[in-house]
Amino acid sequence: xxxxxxxxxxxxxxxxxxxxxxxxxxxxxxxxxxxxxxxxxxxxxxxxxxxxxxxxxxxxxxxxxxxxxxxxxxxxxxxxxxxxxxxxxxxxxxxxxxxxxxxxxxxxxxxxxxxxxxxxxxxxxxxxxxxxxxxxxxxxxxxxxxxxxxxxxxxxxxxxxxxxxxxxxxxxxxxxxxxxxxxxxxxxxxxxxxxxxxxxxxxxxxxxxxxxxxxxxxxxxxxxxxxxxxxxxxxxxxxxxxxxxxxxxxxxxxxxxxxxxxxxxxxxxxxxxxxxxxxxxxxxxxxxxxxxxxxxxxxxxxxxxxxxxxxxxxxxxxxxxxxxxxxxxxxxxxx
Numbered sequence: 001x002x003x004x005x006x007x008x009x010x011x012x013x014x015x016x017x018x019x020x021x022x023x024x025x026x027x028x029x030x031x032x033x034x035x036x037x038x039x040x041x042x043x044x045x046x047x048x049x050x051x052x053x054x055x056x057x058x059x060x061x062x063x064x065x066x067x068x069x070x071x072x073x074x075x076x077x078x079x080x081x082x083x084x085x086x087x088x089x090x091x092x093x094x095x096x097x098x099x100x101x102x103x104x105x106x107x108x109x110x111x112x113x114x115x116x117x118x119x120x121x122x123x124x125x126x127x128x129x130x131x132x133x134x135x136x137x138x139x140x141x142x143x144x145x146x147x148x149x150x151x152x153x154x155x156x157x158x159x160x161x162x163x164x165x166x167x168x169x170x171x172x173x174x175x176x177x178x179x180x181x182x183x184x185x186x187x188x189x190x191x192x193x194x195x196x197x198x199x200x201x202x203x204x205x206x207x208x209x210x211x212x213x214x215x216x217x218x219x220x221x222x223x224x225x226x227x228x229x230x231x232x233x234x235x236x237x238x239x240x241x242x243x244x245x246x247x248x249x250x251x252x253x254x255x256x257x258x259x260x261x262x263x264x265x266x267x268x269x270x271x272x273x274x275x276x277x278x279x280x281x282x283x284x285x286x287x288x289x290x291x292x293x294x295x296x297x298x299x300x301x302x303x304x305x306x307x308x309x310x311x312x313x314x315x316x317x318x319x320x321x322x323x324x325x326x327x328x329x330x331x332x333x334x335x
Contacts, residue, residue, distance in 0.1 A: 039075075046076035047087050055094030056119045066112055073108055085111065095119060125160045128153055132181070136188040143192070143215045147185065147208040154181040154204070182207055191218075 049072035054065045069088050076084050085108055092100065099118035105111045123131075132153045137146040158177050162170035182204050186196050192211050201207035237246050243255040275282045278292045286292065 040077040041075050042077060043080040043083055043087075046072045046080060046084050049075060050084075050087060050091060053091050053093050054096050056092075056096035056099065056115070057094060059120060062115065062119050066115070069108070081108075123156070125157060128157045128160070132157065132184055135184060137190045139190075143189075143208065143211045146188070147204075147211070150181055150185045150188075151204070154178065178204060 049068070051065050051068040054061065056062065072088075073081060073084060085105070088108075088111065089100065089105065096115060096119065100111060100114050103110075103114055105114070132150070135146075135149055135153065137143075154177060158174050161173045161177060165173065182201065185204060185207055186193060186201075189196055189211060192214055195214055196207055196211050199207075199210050201210055238249050239246050240248050240250050240253045242250050242253040245253075273282050274285060276284050276289045276292075277286045278289045284290075
């Protein structure tokens with residue numbers, strides 16, 4: 001604990017004799033570099049830097065918790081590291097507490113690995129690379145959310161690929177993975193793909209920034225069109241020029257076109273229907289009228305019967321009388 005009466009004699013000697021500490025990990029496994037021992041803090045101040053309780057329910061909160069704990073450990077003095085590690089463990093609840101409850105934790109690296117292995121989904125590097133290359137911007141998804149998914153996968157891949165390697169090798173692997181992330185981000189963009197590819201961004205941050213700016217500009221243009229373009233757009237329903245009804249076009253009209261809108265009669269005049277002058281029925285002429293022919297045939301038959309029948313006083317038929325008269329006239333001419 002920090003002495004309330006002031007710094008101890010040993011602390012005064014350490015402050016008066018500063019020494020440069022290289023980037024070497026201490027027993028807690030945390031790398032840090034300070035210009036002098038006077039840059040470190042005591043246990044009480046370090047405990048205030050620790051985050052609150054952590055239950056491990058949300059995966060995204062795990063990285064935040066670990067980063068805050070590492071910062072507090074890096075700021076604390078060497079002789080308070082063990083007590084500070086105990087202070088971190090008492091802040092664990094729920095799933096996080098169950099992950100380390102029956103384990104003997106002596107260093108920070110052991111606690112960190114135990115939490116990550118228990119709370120993070122166990123996905124191999126091959127699986128993460130496959131998920132990264134299959135990531136695409138969803139319909140209606142903005143650039144920010146799409147970029148967050150790319151960055152999360154990139155972080156997980158970098159952590160797994162660089163684990164256990166030297167600093168130089170880790171830097172080279174990280175740079176290679178980040179270049180691949182840029183390519184995946186640009187290729188997975190929707191309508192902004194060609195625009196960002198032409199910009200040829202060198203880093204993922206620059207690619208994301210350019211995509212956000214262009215998205216903001218295009219959204220502003222669309223909003224302007226909706227705001228000022230609406231009065232020029234006709235909201236009147238279509239009218240059919242066949243039936244003159246509202247609500248459909250002429251091509252969808254179920255009625256026959258009216259005579260007013262029909263084609264002009266410049267090609268051929270309509271054929272007038274024929275009509276019989278006798279029976280007044282259409283479809284035939286007078287000479288072909290069946291009724292007229294029937295009536296005429298009846299008249300001819302009646303006339304023939306009248307010629308062959310005897311007279312009312314019992315004399316000869318009229319036809320014989322006509323023939324007799326004709327014979328007499330011919331005889332008188334011969335005499």
